[in-house]
Amino acid sequence: MSEGGIVGEFFSLKEESDADVLTIQVGDFYEFFADDAELVGDVLDLNVSQKSSHGSRYPMAGVPLSELTPYMKQLVERGYRVAIADQYETENGHAREISRVVTPGTLLETTSADAQYLAGIVRVDDGYGLAFADVTTGRFLVSSVSGSDADSKALTELYRFDPAEVLPGPEIRNDDSFLEAVRERTDASLSLHDANAFAPGKARHVTREQFGAETLSSLGLDSDGGNAPTAEVLAAGAVLSYVEETGAGVLGSITRLQSYHSDDHVELDATTQRNLELTETMHGDRKGSLFDTVDHTKTSAGRRLLKEWLQRPRRSLDLLRERQSNVSAFAESALAREEIRETLGDAYDLERLASKSVSGSADANDLLRIRDSLAVLPTVTDSIANAPSLSNSPLAELAARPDRAQAERLREELGEALADDPPKTVTQGGLFRRGYDDELDEIIDQHEENLEWFDTLASREKSRTGISHLQVDRNKTDGYYLQVGKSDTGKVPEEYEAVKTLKNSERYVTDELREREREILRLEERRGELEYDLFQQLRARIADNAELMQDVGRTLAELDTLASLAVHAVENGWVRPELADSGFDIRQGRHPVVEQTTEFVPNDLRMDDAREFLIVTGPNMSGKSTYMRQVALITLLAQVGSFVPAREASVGLVDGIFTRVGALDELAQGRSTFMVEMQELSNILHSASEDSLVILDEVGRGTATYDGISIAWAATEYLHNEVRAKTLFATHYHELTTLADHLPRVSNVHVAADERDGDVTFLRTVRDGPTNRSYGIHVADLAGVPVPVVERSRNVLDKLRQEKAIEAKGGASSEPVQAVFDLGSGEFQRGENDSSGGESGDESSGIESDEPAIDPETEAVLSELSGVEVADVSPIDLMSKVQEWQKRLEE
Numbered sequence: 001m002s003e004g005g006i007v008g009e010f011f012s013l014k015e016e017s018d019a020d021v022l023t024i025q026v027g028d029f030y031e032f033f034a035d036d037a038e039l040v041g042d043v044l045d046l047n048v049s050q051k052s053s054h055g056s057r058y059p060m061a062g063v064p065l066s067e068l069t070p071y072m073k074q075l076v077e078r079g080y081r082v083a084i085a086d087q088y089e090t091e092n093g094h095a096r097e098i099s100r101v102v103t104p105g106t107l108l109e110t111t112s113a114d115a116q117y118l119a120g121i122v123r124v125d126d127g128y129g130l131a132f133a134d135v136t137t138g139r140f141l142v143s144s145v146s147g148s149d150a151d152s153k154a155l156t157e158l159y160r161f162d163p164a165e166v167l168p169g170p171e172i173r174n175d176d177s178f179l180e181a182v183r184e185r186t187d188a189s190l191s192l193h194d195a196n197a198f199a200p201g202k203a204r205h206v207t208r209e210q211f212g213a214e215t216l217s218s219l220g221l222d223s224d225g226g227n228a229p230t231a232e233v234l235a236a237g238a239v240l241s242y243v244e245e246t247g248a249g250v251l252g253s254i255t256r257l258q259s260y261h262s263d264d265h266v267e268l269d270a271t272t273q274r275n276l277e278l279t280e281t282m283h284g285d286r287k288g289s290l291f292d293t294v295d296h297t298k299t300s301a302g303r304r305l306l307k308e309w310l311q312r313p314r315r316s317l318d319l320l321r322e323r324q325s326n327v328s329a330f331a332e333s334a335l336a337r338e339e340i341r342e343t344l345g346d347a348y349d350l351e352r353l354a355s356k357s358v359s360g361s362a363d364a365n366d367l368l369r370i371r372d373s374l375a376v377l378p379t380v381t382d383s384i385a386n387a388p389s390l391s392n393s394p395l396a397e398l399a400a401r402p403d404r405a406q407a408e409r410l411r412e413e414l415g416e417a418l419a420d421d422p423p424k425t426v427t428q429g430g431l432f433r434r435g436y437d438d439e440l441d442e443i444i445d446q447h448e449e450n451l452e453w454f455d456t457l458a459s460r461e462k463s464r465t466g467i468s469h470l471q472v473d474r475n476k477t478d479g480y481y482l483q484v485g486k487s488d489t490g491k492v493p494e495e496y497e498a499v500k501t502l503k504n505s506e507r508y509v510t511d512e513l514r515e516r517e518r519e520i521l522r523l524e525e526r527r528g529e530l531e532y533d534l535f536q537q538l539r540a541r542i543a544d545n546a547e548l549m550q551d552v553g554r555t556l557a558e559l560d561t562l563a564s565l566a567v568h569a570v571e572n573g574w575v576r577p578e579l580a581d582s583g584f585d586i587r588q589g590r591h592p593v594v595e596q597t598t599e600f601v602p603n604d605l606r607m608d609d610a611r612e613f614l615i616v617t618g619p620n621m622s623g624k625s626t627y628m629r630q631v632a633l634i635t636l637l638a639q640v641g642s643f644v645p646a647r648e649a650s651v652g653l654v655d656g657i658f659t660r661v662g663a664l665d666e667l668a669q670g671r672s673t674f675m676v677e678m679q680e681l682s683n684i685l686h687s688a689s690e691d692s693l694v695i696l697d698e699v700g701r702g703t704a705t706y707d708g709i710s711i712a713w714a715a716t717e718y719l720h721n722e723v724r725a726k727t728l729f730a731t732h733y734h735e736l737t738t739l740a741d742h743l744p745r746v747s748n749v750h751v752a753a754d755e756r757d758g759d760v761t762f763l764r765t766v767r768d769g770p771t772n773r774s775y776g777i778h779v780a781d782l783a784g785v786p787v788p789v790v791e792r793s794r795n796v797l798d799k800l801r802q803e804k805a806i807e808a809k810g811g812a813s814s815e816p817v818q819a820v821f822d823l824g825s826g827e828f829q830r831g832e833n834d835s836s837g838g839e840s841g842d843e844s845s846g847i848e849s850d851e852p853a854i855d856p857e858t859e860a861v862l863s864e865l866s867g868v869e870v871a872d873v874s875p876i877d878l879m880s881k882v883q884e885w886q887k888r889l890e891e
């Protein structure tokens, strides 16, 4: 291992001579480890992780691009071509992949098929301007958000793109609460960027240079009266200049600017994406996510697009109907679909290859991949034209979108240039076909002629000299030589010059041989140079067609994604949903992921203007959460343009899906469950509209029972009266079921269970009306809670029920439990002192202090088990506490 010395202000490099292992030391803080390095062609492939000054290793993804770039530059200057593919273990033991390539002339470029966004965000008077550059494909999107909830809208956009790096404008201070939220809720690194880049003049100049003033004005993004560029342009300018300065992508591959409106998409914040397990399960596994379940794509570009569609469901009826028709067409014609999918399997990621051509990092193999991928388009287009059900669908138009003639010309050019079976690297020679370049042909002819001379040399010399054991050979140290067997050395003529003596033979050279050898080496060198020049010229011409390649790549990806959706629909009996203005009528709906592994009991859902809010009750484990998630996922899939798991479905388009379920992750991070719960609830109450779908699972359970009920009660009223969002609310607070008597559009449904002789059977069927029992103790029993505790709980429950019955009969309003049941009848609703959800035990509520006395013996036992006051917890919390205690015992 040799010390490479300081190669940059903060960077030093250690390398082993054969470049097998590379350790890069960065300042005092980080140490990068390169394990399992492998030389693949002329690219060095490394696995990289990073060690902090405290000694803990963590993945390199945590390092901002700007920090990585300078040291990458150093490597490049030292003549390396570096591909870093780091696969590392995250805290919970799940491997994730982030890959980036650095090549001469360019900087960071991703080798991962996933989109990697660099985001710029600028705050203006009435909102934010946002710009997102995908360094994988060169896609560039801008948008703006405004209004009183601009903060939350901007955050939603950031969640949606999930950028690797965010550049906040200089007006967003480091301690700004908005940045706090970005830090808290995304994995993005925040990078400080030159404030000048955000300056209006600079930003406009840079964006105009990149896209032209015409593009800006056609998108409505040019300045007002020539002075103030729009917020999007400010953000775009900063991102572009950052890309240019740091090489976080390739400017030349950013060929097009797309402007989108945040209203084009269904609002789906990070919490909801996680709750619905769109791309990862709650435990961080890819397997078992919706994406993993429905993905049957054949290409990495198709996979990328499918993920994007799931994360960004759309609201345009026309677009969704078109996608549906395409999925339908593919679903109906199995033969043509499978033929097309097989052809698609030959396509590489053209969007990425376009970026690589522009950056100059595309190698010989990449040019071949471009050639082969371009050939896929006409084959696929012909397959579509030949299948009537496909040619009559919008698929025909989709496939015709890229300029086929231009694509064909490009493919022909590559076909004429590149040999059928060329080498992996240019330096090996033989990349180009004969007839492509006259000079190259001549060199090759001369080279071959010289080689032939060597071929005939042995027989010529044999007959001239009478030496029988003579052969001509070449090796790295001696070059060309004549080798004569020991027995024949006496016959060697004068002009032979001995160069090496071996055991059984002698090696000679002659002037003539030296001259030929020099000529061969000259020709080989010239051939190498010329082939490399030609390769570069060809690559540059290909790069001029980056936009075309992006078009073709995008089209193939879209066909792949649509065909994948069709495959899943056919294999799982999904149906095309009817897209309606509002409301839901889902018959025999199923959960798209759970149905893969379980004998699933389908369920219906009906919601309309007269039935907007469903309170879902049912025993623990009966299927409430599954039912609600199933509704959210069916809605989401419908707005992707996919078929849905149901026998029949009408889905009203929504503008957002908002969910609030148990806060497992935050618990692990040490935040108060209840605080998180309330923040999420608050966000929903602020952001949801009458066109939204809201899923609430157990709101209020994180605090004292009466506080919890009060908050859940008030939130229901607010959603029902003010927001009017379509809402499903699962609760164990049976008191809430009485809301249906007071609020006109609230209805009760419950997930049925059957109890016979103390045994509970979960029926999984959703029925109208509230449930009457909670069966929590039965679940505790199932979970293995010790028999004495289960028995005792039954005892306590009976007691509580008896008390309730007495209170109900007596009807005295001063009775504590009665007070809860009376919530709907006035006192609470009127928002008097006690409706404000005061702290537990707050004198003003008059409730906590009036709680029914629990048998002191029970309270003592349970308190000891759980470490909490019994009166302060809901039945579920009690159960989880008991389970917690049981776990502790096991440990």
Ligand SMILES: Nc1ncnc2c1ncn2[C@@H]1O[C@H](COP(=O)(O)OP(=O)(O)OP(=O)(O)O)[C@@H](O)[C@H]1O
Pocket (backbone or CB within 6 Å): 594, 598, 599, 600, 601, 602, 603, 618, 619, 620, 621, 622, 623, 624, 625, 626, 627, 764
């Ligand atoms: N319709 C169904 N068909 C088959 N299995 C189901 C169905 N619904 C739910 N399940 C299964 O039942 C189990 C419990 O479901 P779920 O978590 O939705 O219950 P829950 O009522 O929300 O429970 P809790 O109140 O304890 O949170 C899960 O394992 C789920 O896979």
